[in-house]
Amino acid sequence: MTTSTPAELRASLGGIRALVLDADGVLQLRGQALPGAVAAVAALRTRRIPFRVATNISAVHRETLAARFARIGLDIPPEQIVTALSATADHVRRAHPGAPVFVITRPDGLREFGDHPLLSAAEADADGAAAAAVVIGDGERDLSFENMDRAFRLVRRGAALVAMHRNPWWYTPNGVTIDSGAFVAALEYATGVRAILTGKPGPLMFRAAVAGLAADVAAAGGRRLTRREVAMVGDDPGADLGGARRAGLRGVLVLTGKTAVAEVGALRAAGRVGAVAATVEDVVAALD
Ligand SMILES: [Mg+2]
Structure with missing residues:
Protein backbone atom coordinates (compact mmCIF):
# COMPACT_ATOMS: atom_id res chain seq x y z
CA MET A 1 0.00 0.00 0.00
CA THR A 2 1.52 3.33 -1.02
CA THR A 3 -1.11 5.94 -0.14
CA SER A 4 -2.70 5.92 3.31
CA THR A 5 -6.19 4.40 3.45
CA PRO A 6 -9.04 6.94 3.86
CA ALA A 7 -9.35 5.86 7.51
CA GLU A 8 -5.60 6.31 8.14
CA LEU A 9 -5.64 9.70 6.44
CA ARG A 10 -8.64 10.82 8.49
CA ALA A 11 -6.96 9.62 11.71
CA SER A 12 -3.67 11.39 10.91
CA LEU A 13 -5.53 14.64 10.21
CA GLY A 14 -7.73 14.48 13.34
CA GLY A 15 -8.06 17.94 14.90
CA ILE A 16 -6.51 19.77 11.93
CA ARG A 17 -8.19 23.20 11.57
CA ALA A 18 -6.05 24.86 8.89
CA LEU A 19 -3.79 23.89 5.98
CA VAL A 20 -0.58 25.17 4.47
CA LEU A 21 -0.38 24.12 0.82
CA ASP A 22 2.74 23.94 -1.30
CA ALA A 23 2.15 25.22 -4.86
CA ASP A 24 4.38 23.32 -7.32
CA GLY A 25 3.52 19.62 -7.28
CA VAL A 26 0.42 20.13 -5.12
CA LEU A 27 -1.74 22.77 -6.82
CA GLN A 28 0.03 23.23 -10.15
CA LEU A 29 2.84 21.88 -12.28
CA ARG A 30 4.36 23.39 -15.42
CA GLY A 31 1.67 26.07 -15.55
CA GLN A 32 -1.26 23.62 -15.32
CA ALA A 33 -3.58 22.95 -12.37
CA LEU A 34 -2.99 19.48 -10.92
CA PRO A 35 -5.77 16.90 -10.53
CA GLY A 36 -8.03 17.81 -7.61
CA ALA A 37 -6.42 21.21 -7.00
CA VAL A 38 -9.29 23.41 -8.20
CA ALA A 39 -11.83 21.27 -6.32
CA ALA A 40 -9.68 21.28 -3.15
CA VAL A 41 -9.37 25.09 -3.06
CA ALA A 42 -13.11 25.46 -3.76
CA ALA A 43 -13.92 22.99 -0.95
CA LEU A 44 -11.67 24.86 1.52
CA ARG A 45 -13.56 28.08 0.72
CA THR A 46 -17.00 26.45 0.94
CA ARG A 47 -16.12 24.77 4.24
CA ARG A 48 -14.44 27.93 5.56
CA ILE A 49 -11.24 26.07 6.40
CA PRO A 50 -8.40 28.63 6.55
CA PHE A 51 -5.39 27.97 4.32
CA ARG A 52 -2.20 29.57 3.09
CA VAL A 53 -0.10 28.72 0.05
CA ALA A 54 3.58 28.55 1.01
CA THR A 55 5.89 28.26 -1.97
CA ASN A 56 9.60 28.53 -2.64
CA ILE A 57 8.79 30.21 -5.98
CA SER A 58 10.93 33.34 -5.64
CA ALA A 59 11.00 35.11 -9.00
CA VAL A 60 7.68 36.98 -8.95
CA HIS A 61 5.56 39.18 -6.69
CA ARG A 62 2.61 37.53 -4.92
CA GLU A 63 0.18 39.57 -7.06
CA THR A 64 1.68 38.02 -10.19
CA LEU A 65 1.45 34.56 -8.67
CA ALA A 66 -2.20 35.10 -7.68
CA ALA A 67 -2.99 36.17 -11.27
CA ARG A 68 -1.28 33.02 -12.59
CA PHE A 69 -3.28 30.88 -10.18
CA ALA A 70 -6.51 32.60 -11.29
CA ARG A 71 -5.77 31.77 -14.95
CA ILE A 72 -5.75 28.04 -14.14
CA GLY A 73 -8.88 28.22 -11.98
CA LEU A 74 -7.28 28.59 -8.53
CA ASP A 75 -8.89 31.33 -6.46
CA ILE A 76 -6.00 32.33 -4.17
CA PRO A 77 -5.52 36.08 -3.49
CA PRO A 78 -2.03 37.52 -2.73
CA GLU A 79 -2.90 37.86 0.99
CA GLN A 80 -3.16 34.05 1.20
CA ILE A 81 0.25 33.44 -0.34
CA VAL A 82 3.62 33.32 1.44
CA THR A 83 6.61 33.00 -0.90
CA ALA A 84 10.28 32.55 -0.21
CA LEU A 85 10.53 36.05 -1.67
CA SER A 86 7.96 37.68 0.65
CA ALA A 87 9.51 35.91 3.66
CA THR A 88 12.95 37.14 2.55
CA ALA A 89 11.77 40.74 2.18
CA THR A 198 14.51 32.16 4.43
CA GLY A 199 12.39 29.75 2.34
CA LYS A 200 11.31 26.17 3.06
CA PRO A 201 12.54 24.06 4.87
CA GLY A 202 13.61 26.97 7.11
CA PRO A 203 11.20 28.07 9.86
CA LEU A 204 10.41 31.62 8.63
CA MET A 205 7.81 30.70 6.00
CA PHE A 206 6.03 28.23 8.26
CA ARG A 207 5.90 30.85 11.03
CA ALA A 208 4.54 33.47 8.61
CA ALA A 209 1.89 31.06 7.30
CA VAL A 210 0.78 30.00 10.79
CA ALA A 211 0.65 33.63 11.98
CA GLY A 212 -1.64 34.46 9.04
CA LEU A 213 -3.84 31.45 9.73
CA ALA A 214 -4.07 32.31 13.43
CA ALA A 215 -5.17 35.83 12.49
CA ASP A 216 -7.87 34.39 10.18
CA VAL A 217 -9.12 32.12 12.98
CA ALA A 218 -9.13 34.98 15.49
CA ALA A 219 -10.97 37.26 13.04
CA ALA A 220 -13.63 34.56 12.65
CA GLY A 221 -14.00 34.39 16.45
CA GLY A 222 -12.46 30.90 16.79
CA ARG A 223 -10.37 29.67 19.71
CA ARG A 224 -6.60 30.14 19.45
CA LEU A 225 -4.95 28.05 16.71
CA THR A 226 -1.92 25.94 17.67
CA ARG A 227 0.79 24.70 15.27
CA ARG A 228 -0.24 21.08 15.82
CA GLU A 229 -3.67 22.01 14.44
CA VAL A 230 -2.08 23.00 11.12
CA ALA A 231 -1.00 20.51 8.44
CA MET A 232 1.43 21.14 5.60
CA VAL A 233 0.51 19.47 2.30
CA GLY A 234 3.55 19.04 0.10
CA ASP A 235 5.23 16.92 -2.55
CA ASP A 236 8.75 17.33 -1.17
CA PRO A 237 9.66 15.16 1.86
CA GLY A 238 12.52 17.49 2.81
CA ALA A 239 11.53 21.09 2.01
CA ASP A 240 7.84 20.64 2.84
CA LEU A 241 7.45 17.84 5.36
CA GLY A 242 10.82 17.98 7.13
CA GLY A 243 10.54 21.76 7.49
CA ALA A 244 6.94 21.54 8.70
CA ARG A 245 7.83 18.88 11.28
CA ARG A 246 10.67 20.97 12.71
CA ALA A 247 8.34 24.00 12.83
CA GLY A 248 5.80 21.99 14.86
CA LEU A 249 3.23 21.39 12.11
CA ARG A 250 1.85 18.06 10.91
CA GLY A 251 2.43 17.01 7.30
CA VAL A 252 0.89 15.03 4.44
CA LEU A 253 2.78 13.94 1.33
CA VAL A 254 0.90 14.07 -1.98
CA LEU A 255 1.98 12.15 -5.08
CA THR A 256 1.18 14.74 -7.75
CA GLY A 257 4.68 16.23 -7.77
CA LYS A 258 8.32 15.35 -7.33
CA THR A 259 7.91 12.21 -5.20
CA ALA A 260 7.25 9.05 -7.21
CA VAL A 261 5.00 6.26 -5.91
CA ALA A 262 8.00 3.91 -5.96
CA GLU A 263 9.85 6.13 -3.44
CA VAL A 264 7.15 6.07 -0.74
CA GLY A 265 8.15 2.76 0.84
CA ALA A 266 11.75 3.87 1.45
CA LEU A 267 10.62 7.30 2.76
CA ARG A 268 8.22 5.60 5.19
CA ALA A 269 10.89 3.16 6.34
CA ALA A 270 13.22 6.12 7.01
CA GLY A 271 10.48 7.91 9.01
CA ARG A 272 10.52 10.85 6.61
CA VAL A 273 6.82 10.69 5.71
CA GLY A 274 3.69 9.61 7.56
CA ALA A 275 0.35 10.22 5.90
CA VAL A 276 0.41 9.94 2.09
CA ALA A 277 -2.47 10.99 -0.20
CA ALA A 278 -2.83 10.74 -3.97
CA THR A 279 -3.98 14.36 -4.38
CA VAL A 280 -4.65 17.51 -2.34
CA GLU A 281 -8.36 16.92 -2.91
CA ASP A 282 -8.08 13.65 -0.95
CA VAL A 283 -6.45 15.56 1.93
CA VAL A 284 -9.25 18.13 2.11
CA ALA A 285 -11.87 15.36 1.90
CA ALA A 286 -10.27 13.67 4.94
CA LEU A 287 -10.61 16.75 7.17
CA ASP A 288 -13.35 16.50 9.82
MG1 LIG B 1 6.54 21.35 -4.40
Whole structure:
Protein backbone atom coordinates (compact mmCIF):
# COMPACT_ATOMS: atom_id res chain seq x y z
CA MET A 1 0.00 0.00 0.00
CA THR A 2 1.52 3.33 -1.02
CA THR A 3 -1.11 5.94 -0.14
CA SER A 4 -2.70 5.92 3.31
CA THR A 5 -6.19 4.40 3.45
CA PRO A 6 -9.04 6.94 3.86
CA ALA A 7 -9.35 5.86 7.51
CA GLU A 8 -5.60 6.31 8.14
CA LEU A 9 -5.64 9.70 6.44
CA ARG A 10 -8.64 10.82 8.49
CA ALA A 11 -6.96 9.62 11.71
CA SER A 12 -3.67 11.39 10.91
CA LEU A 13 -5.53 14.64 10.21
CA GLY A 14 -7.73 14.48 13.34
CA GLY A 15 -8.06 17.94 14.90
CA ILE A 16 -6.51 19.77 11.93
CA ARG A 17 -8.19 23.20 11.57
CA ALA A 18 -6.05 24.86 8.89
CA LEU A 19 -3.79 23.89 5.98
CA VAL A 20 -0.58 25.17 4.47
CA LEU A 21 -0.38 24.12 0.82
CA ASP A 22 2.74 23.94 -1.30
CA ALA A 23 2.15 25.22 -4.86
CA ASP A 24 4.38 23.32 -7.32
CA GLY A 25 3.52 19.62 -7.28
CA VAL A 26 0.42 20.13 -5.12
CA LEU A 27 -1.74 22.77 -6.82
CA GLN A 28 0.03 23.23 -10.15
CA LEU A 29 2.84 21.88 -12.28
CA ARG A 30 4.36 23.39 -15.42
CA GLY A 31 1.67 26.07 -15.55
CA GLN A 32 -1.26 23.62 -15.32
CA ALA A 33 -3.58 22.95 -12.37
CA LEU A 34 -2.99 19.48 -10.92
CA PRO A 35 -5.77 16.90 -10.53
CA GLY A 36 -8.03 17.81 -7.61
CA ALA A 37 -6.42 21.21 -7.00
CA VAL A 38 -9.29 23.41 -8.20
CA ALA A 39 -11.83 21.27 -6.32
CA ALA A 40 -9.68 21.28 -3.15
CA VAL A 41 -9.37 25.09 -3.06
CA ALA A 42 -13.11 25.46 -3.76
CA ALA A 43 -13.92 22.99 -0.95
CA LEU A 44 -11.67 24.86 1.52
CA ARG A 45 -13.56 28.08 0.72
CA THR A 46 -17.00 26.45 0.94
CA ARG A 47 -16.12 24.77 4.24
CA ARG A 48 -14.44 27.93 5.56
CA ILE A 49 -11.24 26.07 6.40
CA PRO A 50 -8.40 28.63 6.55
CA PHE A 51 -5.39 27.97 4.32
CA ARG A 52 -2.20 29.57 3.09
CA VAL A 53 -0.10 28.72 0.05
CA ALA A 54 3.58 28.55 1.01
CA THR A 55 5.89 28.26 -1.97
CA ASN A 56 9.60 28.53 -2.64
CA ILE A 57 8.79 30.21 -5.98
CA SER A 58 10.93 33.34 -5.64
CA ALA A 59 11.00 35.11 -9.00
CA VAL A 60 7.68 36.98 -8.95
CA HIS A 61 5.56 39.18 -6.69
CA ARG A 62 2.61 37.53 -4.92
CA GLU A 63 0.18 39.57 -7.06
CA THR A 64 1.68 38.02 -10.19
CA LEU A 65 1.45 34.56 -8.67
CA ALA A 66 -2.20 35.10 -7.68
CA ALA A 67 -2.99 36.17 -11.27
CA ARG A 68 -1.28 33.02 -12.59
CA PHE A 69 -3.28 30.88 -10.18
CA ALA A 70 -6.51 32.60 -11.29
CA ARG A 71 -5.77 31.77 -14.95
CA ILE A 72 -5.75 28.04 -14.14
CA GLY A 73 -8.88 28.22 -11.98
CA LEU A 74 -7.28 28.59 -8.53
CA ASP A 75 -8.89 31.33 -6.46
CA ILE A 76 -6.00 32.33 -4.17
CA PRO A 77 -5.52 36.08 -3.49
CA PRO A 78 -2.03 37.52 -2.73
CA GLU A 79 -2.90 37.86 0.99
CA GLN A 80 -3.16 34.05 1.20
CA ILE A 81 0.25 33.44 -0.34
CA VAL A 82 3.62 33.32 1.44
CA THR A 83 6.61 33.00 -0.90
CA ALA A 84 10.28 32.55 -0.21
CA LEU A 85 10.53 36.05 -1.67
CA SER A 86 7.96 37.68 0.65
CA ALA A 87 9.51 35.91 3.66
CA THR A 88 12.95 37.14 2.55
CA ALA A 89 11.77 40.74 2.18
CA ASP A 90 10.29 40.53 5.71
CA HIS A 91 13.59 39.13 7.01
CA VAL A 92 15.66 41.86 5.32
CA ARG A 93 13.42 44.64 6.72
CA ARG A 94 13.76 43.15 10.23
CA ALA A 95 17.44 42.15 10.20
CA HIS A 96 18.90 45.01 8.12
CA PRO A 97 16.53 47.99 8.49
CA GLY A 98 17.41 50.73 5.99
CA ALA A 99 20.72 49.06 4.97
CA PRO A 100 21.42 48.38 1.26
CA VAL A 101 21.19 44.78 0.08
CA PHE A 102 22.11 43.15 -3.24
CA VAL A 103 19.30 40.92 -4.49
CA ILE A 104 19.36 38.49 -7.41
CA THR A 105 15.81 37.74 -8.51
CA ARG A 106 13.65 38.70 -11.50
CA PRO A 107 12.56 42.38 -11.69
CA ASP A 108 8.92 41.58 -10.81
CA GLY A 109 10.10 39.85 -7.64
CA LEU A 110 12.11 42.87 -6.55
CA ARG A 111 8.77 44.66 -5.92
CA GLU A 112 8.38 42.62 -2.69
CA PHE A 113 11.20 44.71 -1.18
CA GLY A 114 9.12 47.89 -1.55
CA ASP A 115 11.25 50.95 -0.79
CA HIS A 116 14.06 49.04 0.97
CA PRO A 117 17.41 50.23 -0.55
CA LEU A 118 18.74 47.79 -3.15
CA LEU A 119 22.25 47.91 -4.60
CA SER A 120 22.33 48.09 -8.43
CA ALA A 121 24.89 46.14 -10.45
CA ALA A 122 26.83 49.37 -11.10
CA GLU A 123 26.83 50.23 -7.37
CA ALA A 124 27.98 46.71 -6.53
CA ASP A 125 30.86 47.12 -9.02
CA ALA A 126 32.10 50.36 -7.41
CA ASP A 127 35.42 50.26 -5.52
CA GLY A 128 34.88 49.17 -1.93
CA ALA A 129 31.14 48.62 -2.45
CA ALA A 130 29.49 47.01 0.57
CA ALA A 131 26.08 45.55 1.30
CA ALA A 132 24.42 44.37 4.53
CA ALA A 133 23.32 41.22 2.74
CA VAL A 134 23.38 39.40 -0.57
CA VAL A 135 20.11 37.64 -1.38
CA ILE A 136 19.90 34.80 -3.88
CA GLY A 137 16.46 33.99 -5.34
CA ASP A 138 15.11 32.61 -8.60
CA GLY A 139 17.10 34.99 -10.76
CA GLU A 140 17.02 32.66 -13.77
CA ARG A 141 19.14 34.43 -16.40
CA ASP A 142 20.08 37.06 -13.80
CA LEU A 143 22.01 34.29 -12.01
CA SER A 144 24.75 35.19 -14.48
CA PHE A 145 28.48 34.83 -13.92
CA GLU A 146 28.69 38.62 -13.48
CA ASN A 147 26.02 38.73 -10.77
CA MET A 148 27.41 35.66 -9.02
CA ASP A 149 30.83 37.31 -9.00
CA ARG A 150 29.31 40.52 -7.54
CA ALA A 151 27.60 38.45 -4.86
CA PHE A 152 30.86 36.61 -4.15
CA ARG A 153 32.84 39.85 -3.68
CA LEU A 154 30.19 41.47 -1.46
CA VAL A 155 30.06 38.41 0.84
CA ARG A 156 33.88 38.41 0.99
CA ARG A 157 33.59 42.02 2.23
CA GLY A 158 31.22 41.03 5.02
CA ALA A 159 27.69 40.91 3.58
CA ALA A 160 25.43 38.22 5.04
CA LEU A 161 24.51 35.51 2.51
CA VAL A 162 20.75 34.93 2.37
CA ALA A 163 19.19 32.12 0.33
CA MET A 164 15.51 32.17 -0.54
CA HIS A 165 15.75 28.38 -0.84
CA ARG A 166 18.16 25.52 -1.51
CA ASN A 167 16.12 23.64 -4.10
CA PRO A 168 18.57 21.95 -6.50
CA TRP A 169 16.06 21.59 -9.36
CA TRP A 170 12.42 22.12 -10.31
CA TYR A 171 9.96 21.53 -13.12
CA THR A 172 9.46 24.21 -15.77
CA PRO A 173 7.74 23.96 -19.17
CA ASN A 174 11.22 22.88 -20.40
CA GLY A 175 11.28 19.89 -18.05
CA VAL A 176 13.62 19.42 -15.07
CA THR A 177 15.57 22.65 -14.65
CA ILE A 178 18.47 23.68 -12.40
CA ASP A 179 17.23 25.80 -9.47
CA SER A 180 18.83 28.64 -7.53
CA GLY A 181 19.82 26.38 -4.58
CA ALA A 182 22.63 25.06 -6.76
CA PHE A 183 23.93 28.64 -7.15
CA VAL A 184 23.70 29.17 -3.37
CA ALA A 185 25.85 26.07 -2.90
CA ALA A 186 28.39 27.51 -5.35
CA LEU A 187 28.61 30.79 -3.38
CA GLU A 188 28.93 28.92 -0.07
CA TYR A 189 31.75 26.85 -1.58
CA ALA A 190 33.54 29.94 -2.92
CA THR A 191 33.16 32.11 0.20
CA GLY A 192 33.17 29.55 3.02
CA VAL A 193 30.07 31.33 4.38
CA ARG A 194 26.93 29.35 5.19
CA ALA A 195 23.74 30.96 3.84
CA ILE A 196 20.80 31.98 6.02
CA LEU A 197 17.76 30.15 4.64
CA THR A 198 14.51 32.16 4.43
CA GLY A 199 12.39 29.75 2.34
CA LYS A 200 11.31 26.17 3.06
CA PRO A 201 12.54 24.06 4.87
CA GLY A 202 13.61 26.97 7.11
CA PRO A 203 11.20 28.07 9.86
CA LEU A 204 10.41 31.62 8.63
CA MET A 205 7.81 30.70 6.00
CA PHE A 206 6.03 28.23 8.26
CA ARG A 207 5.90 30.85 11.03
CA ALA A 208 4.54 33.47 8.61
CA ALA A 209 1.89 31.06 7.30
CA VAL A 210 0.78 30.00 10.79
CA ALA A 211 0.65 33.63 11.98
CA GLY A 212 -1.64 34.46 9.04
CA LEU A 213 -3.84 31.45 9.73
CA ALA A 214 -4.07 32.31 13.43
CA ALA A 215 -5.17 35.83 12.49
CA ASP A 216 -7.87 34.39 10.18
CA VAL A 217 -9.12 32.12 12.98
CA ALA A 218 -9.13 34.98 15.49
CA ALA A 219 -10.97 37.26 13.04
CA ALA A 220 -13.63 34.56 12.65
CA GLY A 221 -14.00 34.39 16.45
CA GLY A 222 -12.46 30.90 16.79
CA ARG A 223 -10.37 29.67 19.71
CA ARG A 224 -6.60 30.14 19.45
CA LEU A 225 -4.95 28.05 16.71
CA THR A 226 -1.92 25.94 17.67
CA ARG A 227 0.79 24.70 15.27
CA ARG A 228 -0.24 21.08 15.82
CA GLU A 229 -3.67 22.01 14.44
CA VAL A 230 -2.08 23.00 11.12
CA ALA A 231 -1.00 20.51 8.44
CA MET A 232 1.43 21.14 5.60
CA VAL A 233 0.51 19.47 2.30
CA GLY A 234 3.55 19.04 0.10
CA ASP A 235 5.23 16.92 -2.55
CA ASP A 236 8.75 17.33 -1.17
CA PRO A 237 9.66 15.16 1.86
CA GLY A 238 12.52 17.49 2.81
CA ALA A 239 11.53 21.09 2.01
CA ASP A 240 7.84 20.64 2.84
CA LEU A 241 7.45 17.84 5.36
CA GLY A 242 10.82 17.98 7.13
CA GLY A 243 10.54 21.76 7.49
CA ALA A 244 6.94 21.54 8.70
CA ARG A 245 7.83 18.88 11.28
CA ARG A 246 10.67 20.97 12.71
CA ALA A 247 8.34 24.00 12.83
CA GLY A 248 5.80 21.99 14.86
CA LEU A 249 3.23 21.39 12.11
CA ARG A 250 1.85 18.06 10.91
CA GLY A 251 2.43 17.01 7.30
CA VAL A 252 0.89 15.03 4.44
CA LEU A 253 2.78 13.94 1.33
CA VAL A 254 0.90 14.07 -1.98
CA LEU A 255 1.98 12.15 -5.08
CA THR A 256 1.18 14.74 -7.75
CA GLY A 257 4.68 16.23 -7.77
CA LYS A 258 8.32 15.35 -7.33
CA THR A 259 7.91 12.21 -5.20
CA ALA A 260 7.25 9.05 -7.21
CA VAL A 261 5.00 6.26 -5.91
CA ALA A 262 8.00 3.91 -5.96
CA GLU A 263 9.85 6.13 -3.44
CA VAL A 264 7.15 6.07 -0.74
CA GLY A 265 8.15 2.76 0.84
CA ALA A 266 11.75 3.87 1.45
CA LEU A 267 10.62 7.30 2.76
CA ARG A 268 8.22 5.60 5.19
CA ALA A 269 10.89 3.16 6.34
CA ALA A 270 13.22 6.12 7.01
CA GLY A 271 10.48 7.91 9.01
CA ARG A 272 10.52 10.85 6.61
CA VAL A 273 6.82 10.69 5.71
CA GLY A 274 3.69 9.61 7.56
CA ALA A 275 0.35 10.22 5.90
CA VAL A 276 0.41 9.94 2.09
CA ALA A 277 -2.47 10.99 -0.20
CA ALA A 278 -2.83 10.74 -3.97
CA THR A 279 -3.98 14.36 -4.38
CA VAL A 280 -4.65 17.51 -2.34
CA GLU A 281 -8.36 16.92 -2.91
CA ASP A 282 -8.08 13.65 -0.95
CA VAL A 283 -6.45 15.56 1.93
CA VAL A 284 -9.25 18.13 2.11
CA ALA A 285 -11.87 15.36 1.90
CA ALA A 286 -10.27 13.67 4.94
CA LEU A 287 -10.61 16.75 7.17
CA ASP A 288 -13.35 16.50 9.82
MG1 LIG B 1 6.54 21.35 -4.40
